[in-house]
Amino acid sequence: DTEVTQTPKHLVMGMTNKKSLKCEQHMGHRAMYWYKQKAKKPPELMFVYSYEKLSINESVPSRFSPECPNSSLLNLHLHALQPEDSALYLCASSYSIPSFTEAFFGQGTRLTVV
């Protein structure tokens, strides 16, 4: 099973809303990632968790708040977003010991901020 599952697939939210994106994997991976992707551009790294601890935050605005409640789950909490935050949000996972290996991506959540 090389599946990373993201929910919801589509999300429309207002600028005053609070919503959460969810990601789940059962491959035993201990590294999990959030990426943001604009149309026809490469994914941009937002956060990396390794063993449920935040190891990389790419200077992401605080209106994006990640959470890793256990080794299989990764959430991204959204609050007071701007229209320019509309994008495809991708979750990925990989092994991290003894070294980070290839990352497997979910199908993404298409977020539209209105």
Place this chain on the structure above:
Amino acid sequence: GQQLNQSPQSMFIQEGEDVSMNCTSSSIFNTWLWYKQDPGEGPVLLIALYKAGELTSNGRLTAQFGITRKDSFLNISASIPSDVGIYFCAGQLDAGGTSYGKLTFGQGTILTVHP
């Protein structure tokens, strides 16, 4: 910061033709990955390369990890219509430091295959 130069940016080919794309970097990577992404979907891993000089095949796909560890190429033989999509290379830096675990992506190659 690290940059990956991926070329070509786009390709328009006839079904049955072979395709080649490559990525170069100013930094040394210890892993090269090639992904394909269809519209509205997440990237799907095609090939992973871990050793300098490594040549790996996956069906009609062949990829190589450059000897200098600063480049990689992907070849697709006998293209078919379902090969249409955006292909991304991605590199992972040497272990250690604040960039450990961070993938750097190329800008992508948009492939169009005419039947």
